[in-house]
Amino acid sequence: MSGKTLFDRLWSTHEVLRRDDGASLLWVDRHLVHEGSHHAFGKLAARELNVAHPELTIAVSDHYVPTRERASGGASDSIKRMIATLETNAHAHGIRHFGLNDPRQGIVHVTGPEQGLTLPGLMVVCGDSHTSTHGAFGAYAFGIGATEVAHVLATQTLWQTRPKTMRLTFNGVLADGVTAKDMALHWIARLGSDGARGHAIEYAGSAVRVLSMEARMTLCNLSIEGGAKCGVITPDETTFAYLKGRPFAPSGNQWDEAVDDWQSLASDADAAFDREIEIDAADIAPTVTWGIVPEQAAPITSAVPSDAATDALDYMGLRPGQSLDGLAIDQVFIGSCTNARIEDLRAAAVILAGRKAKVPGTVSPGSMIVKRLAEAEGLDRIFTDAGLDWVASGCSMCVAMNGDVVAPGKRCASTTNRNFRGRQGPGARTHLMSPAMVAAAAVAGELTDARPFLKDRPLAGAA
Numbered sequence: 001m002s003g004k005t006l007f008d009r010l011w012s013t014h015e016v017l018r019r020d021d022g023a024s025l026l027w028v029d030r031h032l033v034h035e036g037s038h039h040a041f042g043k044l045a046a047r048e049l050n051v052a053h054p055e056l057t058i059a060v061s062d063h064y065v066p067t068r069e070r071a072s073g074g075a076s077d078s079i080k081r082m083i084a085t086l087e088t089n090a091h092a093h094g095i096r097h098f099g100l101n102d103p104r105q106g107i108v109h110v111t112g113p114e115q116g117l118t119l120p121g122l123m124v125v126c127g128d129s130h131t132s133t134h135g136a137f138g139a140y141a142f143g144i145g146a147t148e149v150a151h152v153l154a155t156q157t158l159w160q161t162r163p164k165t166m167r168l169t170f171n172g173v174l175a176d177g178v179t180a181k182d183m184a185l186h187w188i189a190r191l192g193s194d195g196a197r198g199h200a201i202e203y204a205g206s207a208v209r210v211l212s213m214e215a216r217m218t219l220c221n222l223s224i225e226g227g228a229k230c231g232v233i234t235p236d237e238t239t240f241a242y243l244k245g246r247p248f249a250p251s252g253n254q255w256d257e258a259v260d261d262w263q264s265l266a267s268d269a270d271a272a273f274d275r276e277i278e279i280d281a282a283d284i285a286p287t288v289t290w291g292i293v294p295e296q297a298a299p300i301t302s303a304v305p306s307d308a309a310t311d312a313l314d315y316m317g318l319r320p321g322q323s324l325d326g327l328a329i330d331q332v333f334i335g336s337c338t339n340a341r342i343e344d345l346r347a348a349a350v351i352l353a354g355r356k357a358k359v360p361g362t363v364s365p366g367s368m369i370v371k372r373l374a375e376a377e378g379l380d381r382i383f384t385d386a387g388l389d390w391v392a393s394g395c396s397m398c399v400a401m402n403g404d405v406v407a408p409g410k411r412c413a414s415t416t417n418r419n420f421r422g423r424q425g426p427g428a429r430t431h432l433m434s435p436a437m438v439a440a441a442a443v444a445g446e447l448t449d450a451r452p453f454l455k456d457r458p459l460a461g462a463a
């Protein structure tokens with residue numbers, strides 16, 4: 001019999017019971033909720049149910065929070081109501097809440113790890129597809145729907161059928177100026193938006209092992225855009241170093257015991273996966289999306305495919321065969337749970353330092369802690385000197401729910417994770433890429449290869 005995968009271990013330690021039809025009841029260690037949880041709290045109220053484990057539930061305000069004029073409480077009455085409802089629900093059920101004015105507020109997938117709430121071996125769920133981010137720590141983390149959110153609130157458990165396993169191995173080393181975002185866009189372009197459907201991905205290989213936690217989170221964040229249930233990475237010294245001393249991470253003797261436990265969270269050498277995919281990291285170039293789904297991505301050195309789907313071309317205002325390098329943009333956005341951690345901001349700042357942006361843009365840090373850290377390093381000055389707006393933390397222009405929108409027909413180079421029609425506002429055209437690539441696009445006023453801008457300015461482990 002072959003050995004166990006990391007995913008096998010995560011699954012079996014959370015399985016409470018298995019039904020005859022194969023579905024399993026899983027224990028949830030951390031339940032994160034954001035403003036979108038109001039449906040689920042409504043369901044609970046309708047049935048007069050309590051939250052089973054408020055101490056394992058953590059609320060974070062992110063999707064609707066204003067990034068400018070924070071004191072306003074929200075851009076419109078309906079937005080204000082969304083923010084206030086989470087506040088009320090969290091308070092009513094005794095749930096810890098990182099609200100609008102909390103200095104620890106941020107995007108839920110940035111705040112959880114930053115606070116040490118996300119730990120190796122845990123099962124983490126949230127009513128949000130990018131919960132896959134937390135898998136970077138060797139946690140089983142995935143997004144759930146509103147009915148499931150209500151089920152977790154009421155029982156701290158969840159019914160699930162077991163996904164298949166897939167190992168995505170990145171061999172070799174990434175070239176300079178190529179980042180975790182490029183790794184993700186590369187594999188999604190190769191396998192397709194449905195390429196990993198029904199699978200739990202384990203990211204492995206030498207190019208993954210050397211990634212920082214920030215970069216690992218970027219990689220795992222995008223798992224869902226390739227259709228995967230989740231992404232996991234074996235915890236190691238990089239993981240432990242990131243977590244040590246975080247507010248909710250174990251401390252003292254408990255820290256040593258936890259690290260001992262976490263060391264066993266790996267796939268056995270003879271573990272068998274349902275699928276194995278290998279990618280040579282050296283084949284990956286800085287990658288940008290040209291279409292309206294993340295799989296419609298290509299190296300910046302290439303062109304819009306000659307057989308590109310007409311609906312995508314029409315929406316994006318592009319022609320088949322058109323070169324990606326040199327495509328004029330109207331604005332940039334650096335933010336989101338994909339690429340707004342400190343390393344992402346540092347990477348963008350490496351390129352923007354001493355340069356001016358030709359187009360306007362917004363930089364929204366992934367959390368208020370990242371914001372303060374960046375300010376202490378002087379990164380905010382680099383962005384504002386370049387002509388970009390430096391604003392507070394939230395989902396902001398990633399999903400345009402808080403009023404931060406890209407105007408119809410405008411083209412935005414963005415560090416986010418979804419380029420769907422209307423994602424950044426009705427009619428907005430989104431090109432996804434790494435923070436370094438967005439920074440280079442800002443300076444050039446067009447999509448361009450970041451590598452020449454990095455001459456004598458190494459990214460040094462930036463995400």
Ligand SMILES: CC(C)[C@H](C(=O)O)[C@@H](O)C(=O)O
Binds near residue numbers: 063399
């Ligand atoms: C609004 C929310 C439920 C949604 C998600 O599920 O991911 C959003 O965060 C997104 O990125 O599209």
Ligand code: SF4
Binds near residue numbers: 398
């Ligand atoms: S930053 Fe974007 S992707 Fe992340 S949770 Fe918010 S809306 Fe979703």
